[in-house]
Amino acid sequence: MKAGKRRGSVGAGLSSCCTALLGLALLGWGLAGGGWAGEPPRLLWLTATTEADPEGTSLRPPFDPALAHYGVACGEEDLLQLRFGAPPGLRLGVDGVQPQPGPESGAATAVAWGDVVTVRVAADSGAYRDYLIRCLPPSLAALRPTVPDGTAPPDTLLAVVAGDWLAVLDGHGAARFAQRVDGSGGGAGFFLRPFLVGGELRWTHARRDGTAQSSWEWVVRDQDFQVVRVVKTAPPLTHTGRHDFRLLGDGSALLLAHEPAVRDLSHLGAVGATDGDGQPWGANVQVRDSVIQLLGPEGRVRWNWSSWGRIPLEDCTQHWFPGNYAHLNGLQWTERGVLASFRGCSTVLLLDPGAPPGQEILWRLGESNLAPEEWGSRGLGPGPLTVVGDPLGGFCGQHGAQMLESGNLLLFDNGVSCVVDPRTGEPLMRRGGNTAERWNTSWIRRRAWPGSSGRGPCTMPRAPWGCGAAMWRHCRMAVGW
Numbered sequence: 001m002k003a004g005k006r007r008g009s010v011g012a013g014l015s016s017c018c019t020a021l022l023g024l025a026l027l028g029w030g031l032a033g034g035g036w037a038g039e040p041p042r043l044l045w046l047t048a049t050t051e052a053d054p055e056g057t058s059l060r061p062p063f064d065p066a067l068a069h070y071g072v073a074c075g076e077e078d079l080l081q082l083r084f085g086a087p088p089g090l091r092l093g094v095d096g097v098q099p100q101p102g103p104e105s106g107a108a109t110a111v112a113w114g115d116v117v118t119v120r121v122a123a124d125s126g127a128y129r130d131y132l133i134r135c136l137p138p139s140l141a142a143l144r145p146t147v148p149d150g151t152a153p154p155d156t157l158l159a160v161v162a163g164d165w166l167a168v169l170d171g172h173g174a175a176r177f178a179q180r181v182d183g184s185g186g187g188a189g190f191f192l193r194p195f196l197v198g199g200e201l202r203w204t205h206a207r208r209d210g211t212a213q214s215s216w217e218w219v220v221r222d223q224d225f226q227v228v229r230v231v232k233t234a235p236p237l238t239h240t241g242r243h244d245f246r247l248l249g250d251g252s253a254l255l256l257a258h259e260p261a262v263r264d265l266s267h268l269g270a271v272g273a274t275d276g277d278g279q280p281w282g283a284n285v286q287v288r289d290s291v292i293q294l295l296g297p298e299g300r301v302r303w304n305w306s307s308w309g310r311i312p313l314e315d316c317t318q319h320w321f322p323g324n325y326a327h328l329n330g331l332q333w334t335e336r337g338v339l340a341s342f343r344g345c346s347t348v349l350l351l352d353p354g355a356p357p358g359q360e361i362l363w364r365l366g367e368s369n370l371a372p373e374e375w376g377s378r379g380l381g382p383g384p385l386t387v388v389g390d391p392l393g394g395f396c397g398q399h400g401a402q403m404l405e406s407g408n409l410l411l412f413d414n415g416v417s418c419v420v421d422p423r424t425g426e427p428l429m430r431r432g433g434n435t436a437e438r439w440n441t442s443w444i445r446r447r448a449w450p451g452s453s454g455r456g457p458c459t460m461p462r463a464p465w466g467c468g469a470a471m472w473r474h475c476r477m478a479v480g481w
Helices: 014-021 266-271 372-377
Strands: 045-049 069-073 077-085 091-094 104-112 116-122 128-136 158-162 165-169 175-180 193-197 200-208 216-221 227-231 240-247 253-263 285-295 301-306 328-334 337-342 347-351 361-365 385-388 399-403 409-412 434-440 478-480
Touching: 069 175, 077 116, 077 128, 091 104, 128 175, 193 240, 200 240, 216 240, 253 328, 285 328, 285 337, 328 399, 337 399, 361 385
Parallel strands: 069 128, 240 328, 385 434
Antiparallel strands: 045 077, 077 104, 091 116, 116 128, 158 165, 158 478, 165 175, 193 200, 200 216, 216 227, 240 253, 253 285, 285 301, 328 337, 337 347, 347 361, 399 409
């Protein structure tokens, strides 16, 4: 069927939504009207069905007269049928059209993904309450929060990317905002993340840039989700990555790239590393270096750093080797330096952008095949710090590494793609590192992440100090604020 006139996908109160996502409580979201004293009127009940959900089971959250926001699964073009009831003496309207009066009423309206239908219940005093029902693709409508029994839903919101959709969900699972990324051609990256630039709120997400290299670009939106800027790595880099992006307070941007290069890997023969045919690696092998770039607000390159010659390749043979050997998957700009996570090598580095070339590495964490004396002789910088108190013997294939204000490091240990001995293919056992400094670890709790998609279980790690971030194993990523 043909949908009717397209409604704005940005619902009322979006600026309040953005503020709440920065950690403020939700205050009266979804209530509209004025000139009354006391509680505005309420519906008694409401049901919603669509052609995609004829049984009406997808309404999220289940109807509660006190809640204003809801989502329902729809086809890309669909017919939304609403039924509702209200106490006697109240007026009802659906998008400004009054349905047939009576204690039980309803309406049908053509909708498309992202459309919002408003049901208003009003009293003669002028008091009224709006209920907003948003039409969503089934995969997005299926997302729902879970909280421990007896615990109230949280007041903060969750910004999430689901395929090529951006969404903001409240603690009840209702989508306060939902928008499809036009022309993304491969999704909207892994997250929708807010930043403050010059005191103003900015949202960022990735999308395909449409070039032959299948590179990505980063879209920057204002608090009303209007595009204000598009950022890509600057020459000589050509393959902007989607795994992370940081927008700094002055408008500078920290990006990552996976750049094609031809490298000499013949030295790996000395440690027993061979290609898929069991032959020694040659001197002209196609790889992708992991590169970090800092761009100023005007787009000028301020700093480039490449993984080539800074990470021992024998520690990276267990992942996407040699094509994307280091696989940089996370960045963070901190007061201490740039934190960088290299999943392909199960390594985390802290880098100093102001240091002379070759001296940028302040410290590193992760298992290694190298003996302590080899780091200096090969010009790779400092060896890894020793991790103590880790019952698992080291992290592997990590995601989401971030430095907390306390100086603690929080990351999700995927437990796969561990550093191996290239001679045997066996994962390394714990080895001694740099004893000048030691890093203590703490356990984090894990629980299933509802509505996850992908090839493995999603988990929600939460550190003992109360900082949490939703991470994934081959799943979509959501970041809670």
